Amino acid sequence: MDLSLMIESLPRLLEGAVLTLKLLLLTELIGFICALPLGILYANGSRAARTPIYAFVYFFRGTPLLVQIFIVYYGLAQFDFVRQSVLWPWLRQPFVCALLACALHSTAYTTNILRGAIQAVPAGEVEAARACGMSAFQVQRFIVLPIAFRLMLPAYSNQAIGMLKGTSLASTITLMELTGVANTIVASTFQPYEVFIMAALIYLTITLVITRCFKYLEYALSKHQRPLKSSAAIPGQVRHAD
Amino acid sequence: MTADLFQGWGTQLFWGTMVTLKVAFLALAAGLVIGLLVALAKLSSSRFLRAAGDLYTTCIRGTPELLIILLVYFGSTVALSAALRWIGGPNTSFEMPALGAGVLALSLVFGGYAAEIFRGAFLAIPPGQIEAAKAFGMSPLTLFIHIRLPLMWRYALPALGNIWISLIKNTSLISVVGLEELMRVSYIATSVTRSPFHFYMLAALIYLLLTIANSLGIEWLETRANRGVRRV
Numbered sequence: 001m002d003l004s005l006m007i008e009s010l011p012r013l014l015e016g017a018v019l020t021l022k023l024l025l026l027t028e029l030i031g032f033i034c035a036l037p038l039g040i041l042y043a044n045g046s047r048a049a050r051t052p053i054y055a056f057v058y059f060f061r062g063t064p065l066l067v068q069i070f071i072v073y074y075g076l077a078q079f080d081f082v083r084q085s086v087l088w089p090w091l092r093q094p095f096v097c098a099l100l101a102c103a104l105h106s107t108a109y110t111t112n113i114l115r116g117a118i119q120a121v122p123a124g125e126v127e128a129a130r131a132c133g134m135s136a137f138q139v140q141r142f143i144v145l146p147i148a149f150r151l152m153l154p155a156y157s158n159q160a161i162g163m164l165k166g167t168s169l170a171s172t173i174t175l176m177e178l179t180g181v182a183n184t185i186v187a188s189t190f191q192p193y194e195v196f197i198m199a200a201l202i203y204l205t206i207t208l209v210i211t212r213c214f215k216y217l218e219y220a221l222s223k224h225q226r227p228l229k230s231s232a233a234i235p236g237q238v239r240h241a242d
Numbered sequence: 243m244t245a246d247l248f249q250g251w252g253t254q255l256f257w258g259t260m261v262t263l264k265v266a267f268l269a270l271a272a273g274l275v276i277g278l279l280v281a282l283a284k285l286s287s288s289r290f291l292r293a294a295g296d297l298y299t300t301c302i303r304g305t306p307e308l309l310i311i312l313l314v315y316f317g318s319t320v321a322l323s324a325a326l327r328w329i330g331g332p333n334t335s336f337e338m339p340a341l342g343a344g345v346l347a348l349s350l351v352f353g354g355y356a357a358e359i360f361r362g363a364f365l366a367i368p369p370g371q372i373e374a375a376k377a378f379g380m381s382p383l384t385l386f387i388h389i390r391l392p393l394m395w396r397y398a399l400p401a402l403g404n405i406w407i408s409l410i411k412n413t414s415l416i417s418v419v420g421l422e423e424l425m426r427v428s429y430i431a432t433s434v435t436r437s438p439f440h441f442y443m444l445a446a447l448i449y450l451l452l453t454i455a456n457s458l459g460i461e462w463l464e465t466r467a468n469r470g471v472r473r474v
Contacts, residue, residue: 064414075439168306192316207304
């Protein structure tokens with residue numbers, strides 16, 4: 001092990017990690033915004049609305065992310081109308097292509113997770129909301145979606161970690177994110193262990209931070225489900241939780 | 243019609259798909275063994291084995307598959323060259339074959355995920371089943387092979403099916419180190435025919451066919467594994 005190389009390569013790797021994080025955050029942001037209406041439609045919509053969403057989700061979940069990235073980056077350039085369109089200055093950039101492919105991939109997974117969570121909302125809660133006279137919109141907005149959001153968190157955190165690992169594929173279309181930088185350093189020094197292990201440690205740290213954030217979010221959102229403080233549990237001394 | 247669809251690349255794509263399947267099944271076999279061993283380590287009474295198992299699954303599940311493939315491919319080339327020099331061989335660099343490196347890397351990944359699934363499945367076995375087997379006088383080995391393994395299998399199957407599908411998709415990453423599987427063949431085809439959208443879409447559809455066929459296979463395995471379970 002060459003420790004000095006590990007320390008020497010750290011600044012460049014961290015620079016790559018910044019790009020990785022940028023790609024990940026934008027991917028998850030776009031993915032979540034797009035998945036929100038799709039997931040609601042997928043869970044509640046008519047068959048005509050569900051079928052195209054089903055096909056979309058099935059395609060993006062059933063094919064490798066690498067193929068999706070290549071279709072966007074290399075594939076779209078095959079068509080003249082794409083190259084002549086106003087979007088071409090963006091679509092020729094590897095970052096935009098990686099972001100587009102990753103965001104579509106993320107949308108498909110998140111849509112499926114959200115649908116599962118909406119369907120897992122206890123029927124009694126919905127019935128109670130209707131009995132209170134809530135409109136269909138109010139039921140979704142104030143009852144179903146908040147509960148579904150909490151229920152989807154564990155699966156969503158897995159999806160976010162999967163997406164973090166997915167961003168490494170952007171290195172195949174010349175984007176210099178963490179894996180891309182590591183690969184470049186290895187190509188010039190040919191000391192794969194030091195550099196790749198250093199990159200792996202950075203990925204592990206990011207994974208750990210993501211896991212912690214979701215754990216905290218889950219904890220914060222399930223306040224009403226936690227047992228009361230021990231003094232309140234004594235019979236006859238029942239106190240309301242604050 | 244078919245000639246037009248494949249533009250003369252049908253045979254290559256077929257053999258590329260075969261290489262993809264070969265890598266996937268080899269990594270599955272090795273990965274199941276790794277997963278089972280690591281799961282047993284995580285469940286063992288030795289604190290050292292438990293810590294080692296936890297370290298393994300945490301590291302594998304927190305790093306990108308692509309990075310692991312690159313590490314194994316370039317790392318094993320360096321290690322093998324050093325080993326060759328050490329035993330007095332020629333001072334040349336020995337290149338690890340992409341197939342071997344890819345299978346090794348993907349089985350390490352599969353093993354990491356499978357270990358967590360197996361661990362959970364072992365813990366899900368109702369204690370009464372184990373007690374009953376002990377009451378029959380089964381030796382620990384008999385109990386493991388005839389009671390624990392088949393029962394664990396039933397609990398593990400749905401989750402194993404998911405990581406098997408991921409494994410099939412992850413084989414595409416080995417194309418990065420030059421193995422001529424489906425993805426690499428499509429890449430070569432696009433550089434000749436200059437129709438990337440067509441060939442990558444074709445590759446995507448072949449992957450889709452593989453994942454659909456395998457989901458059906460897993461469903462069949464699940465019904466088979468649950469044939470002894472009473473339905474309410």
